[in-house]
Amino acid sequence: MAYRDEKLDEEKVFKDPxxxxxxxxxxxxxxxxxxxxxxxLRRVKQLGTTYLTFHGAEHSRFSHSLGVYEIVRRILENFRDHKDWNEDERLLSLCAALLHDLGHGPFSHSFEKAFRLDHEDYTQSILLGDTEVNRVLSGVEEGFPKKVADVINKTYTDKLVVSLISSQIDADRMDYLQRDAYFTGVSYGHFDMERILRVMRPLEDQVAIKESGMHAVEDYIMSRYQMYWQIYFHPVTRSAEVILSKILKRAKELYKNGYEFELKPVHFFSFFEEAPSLEEYLDLDENVVMYYFQMWIREKDPILSDLCERFVNRKLFKYIEFNPNLQMNAWRELYDLFEEAGVDPRFYLEVDSSSDLPYDFYRPGEEGERLPIHLLQPDGGLKELSRLSEIVESISGKKRTDHKLYFPADTVEQISDEKTKQRIKGILYGREEQ
Incomplete structure (x- = not known):
C-alpha cells in the first residue's frame, strides 16, 4: 500500500475540550x-499575552492546529460523495489544515513586529526546507510539500481546498473562536458549528452554505465580531503586548550599542541582526523567551530590568482613550514632558490602534479583497450573505478602529518635578491636580 493511503492499525484519538x-x-x-x-507548537501559546488578562488562556497552537485538522476532517466526511468534491485532495486538505500555523513564533505578532519577521514565510520554510515535516510530506509523492505550502499560501489551483482553511468561514476561524472562548471562559465565541458543517456544500471554487443554514452563519459572524472586541483587542492584553514589544526593542538596542549583558542573549543574536536561520527560529519558543525575561530583571540597564519586571510580574501600563489623529499636539507635549522628567518616551509611551472588519462582501480592485460567503438557493443559485441577512448587512464593510495611549501610571506618580508631573497628569486625565 502506498504511504499516502496507509492507515494506522487502530484509530488514534486526542481528547479535546x-x-x-x-x-x-x-x-x-x-x-x-x-x-x-x-x-x-506545544510551546507557543495560541493567544500570546492574553493569559495576563484571562488566566485560563494558556492553550497552545498545537491544540488549535489539531482542532482545525479535526474540523476539516469532518467537513470532508460530509463532502465524500459530492460530485464537486475531488476525493484525491483529501490528504492534501488535512495536511494543510494541520500545518497551517507551523511557522508561528513565540508571542507571534509582537515578536514578528519587533524583528520584522513573517510567520508565513517560516511556515513555507519548514514545509520546503530540511525538516522532519518535509521528509514526511515528501514520502507522499514528489512535489507534495509544495502543494501543501501552496494551499496555506492561498496560491493552490484548487480554490475549494484553499477555502477550507482560508476564507470568511473556514475551519481555522471556526476552531479558534470556540477554543479561545472556552479557555477565556466567555460565551461570545460559541455558535452552532455542527449545523454549519451539515449545511456546507462544495462548489467548483469555494464552499457555499445552504440557505437554510443562514441563521447559524449569522451567529458565527456575530461571535467573531464580539470575540475580537472583547478578547483579541482587550486593552489589558494590548498593554502586555506593548511592554513585550518594548522589551525586545530595548534588548536589541542594547545589543547594537555593545552593552554587556549579565546573561548573554545567545538565542536572540541572529534576531537582533534580523537574519535568523530556520534552525535558530525553531529553537526559540516561549519557554526560552520567558527565561531570558526573568533573568533580565537583574540586568544593570534600568529600562530593560523594569520592563521585564513589569511583564513577568504583571505590572502593566495603564491606558486612556487617545486618538493620535485628533490629539497630535497633546502627544507631542507628552513626549517632551516625559523626556524632561527623565522617563524615556520611546519605551514608556505608546499609542496602540486596533481595527477589524467583521465581514465584507467582494469589492473588485479594493485592497484586502475578501471572497464573500454565498448562500446556496433551493434552485441551485447563489446569493451573497449580506443580501439576505439584515444582521450581517448591518455590519458589512464597516471597519471599527480603537485607539489607546499606554503609559506607566506608577512612574508618573514618582516624577520629582511637581510642575512637570501635574502637567502630564493634566493631559492624561483631563485635569491638573491642585
Whole structure:
C-alpha cells in the first residue's frame, strides 16, 4: 500500500475540550504530529499575552492546529460523495489544515513586529526546507510539500481546498473562536458549528452554505465580531503586548550599542541582526523567551530590568482613550514632558490602534479583497450573505478602529518635578491636580 493511503492499525484519538475527540487514522497525519516542528507548537501559546488578562488562556497552537485538522476532517466526511468534491485532495486538505500555523513564533505578532519577521514565510520554510515535516510530506509523492505550502499560501489551483482553511468561514476561524472562548471562559465565541458543517456544500471554487443554514452563519459572524472586541483587542492584553514589544526593542538596542549583558542573549543574536536561520527560529519558543525575561530583571540597564519586571510580574501600563489623529499636539507635549522628567518616551509611551472588519462582501480592485460567503438557493443559485441577512448587512464593510495611549501610571506618580508631573497628569486625565 502506498504511504499516502496507509492507515494506522487502530484509530488514534486526542481528547479535546472543544471537539470532544480529534480522530487520526491516516499514517501521514500521525507521523506529522510526531515531528519536532509540530511538537514545538506545544510551546507557543495560541493567544500570546492574553493569559495576563484571562488566566485560563494558556492553550497552545498545537491544540488549535489539531482542532482545525479535526474540523476539516469532518467537513470532508460530509463532502465524500459530492460530485464537486475531488476525493484525491483529501490528504492534501488535512495536511494543510494541520500545518497551517507551523511557522508561528513565540508571542507571534509582537515578536514578528519587533524583528520584522513573517510567520508565513517560516511556515513555507519548514514545509520546503530540511525538516522532519518535509521528509514526511515528501514520502507522499514528489512535489507534495509544495502543494501543501501552496494551499496555506492561498496560491493552490484548487480554490475549494484553499477555502477550507482560508476564507470568511473556514475551519481555522471556526476552531479558534470556540477554543479561545472556552479557555477565556466567555460565551461570545460559541455558535452552532455542527449545523454549519451539515449545511456546507462544495462548489467548483469555494464552499457555499445552504440557505437554510443562514441563521447559524449569522451567529458565527456575530461571535467573531464580539470575540475580537472583547478578547483579541482587550486593552489589558494590548498593554502586555506593548511592554513585550518594548522589551525586545530595548534588548536589541542594547545589543547594537555593545552593552554587556549579565546573561548573554545567545538565542536572540541572529534576531537582533534580523537574519535568523530556520534552525535558530525553531529553537526559540516561549519557554526560552520567558527565561531570558526573568533573568533580565537583574540586568544593570534600568529600562530593560523594569520592563521585564513589569511583564513577568504583571505590572502593566495603564491606558486612556487617545486618538493620535485628533490629539497630535497633546502627544507631542507628552513626549517632551516625559523626556524632561527623565522617563524615556520611546519605551514608556505608546499609542496602540486596533481595527477589524467583521465581514465584507467582494469589492473588485479594493485592497484586502475578501471572497464573500454565498448562500446556496433551493434552485441551485447563489446569493451573497449580506443580501439576505439584515444582521450581517448591518455590519458589512464597516471597519471599527480603537485607539489607546499606554503609559506607566506608577512612574508618573514618582516624577520629582511637581510642575512637570501635574502637567502630564493634566493631559492624561483631563485635569491638573491642585
Amino acid at each position: 472543544v471537539h470532544r475527540y480529534v480522530h487520526v487514522r491516516d499514517r501521514v497525519i500521525w507521523d506529522l504530529i510526531g515531528t519536532r516542528e509540530f511538537q514545538r
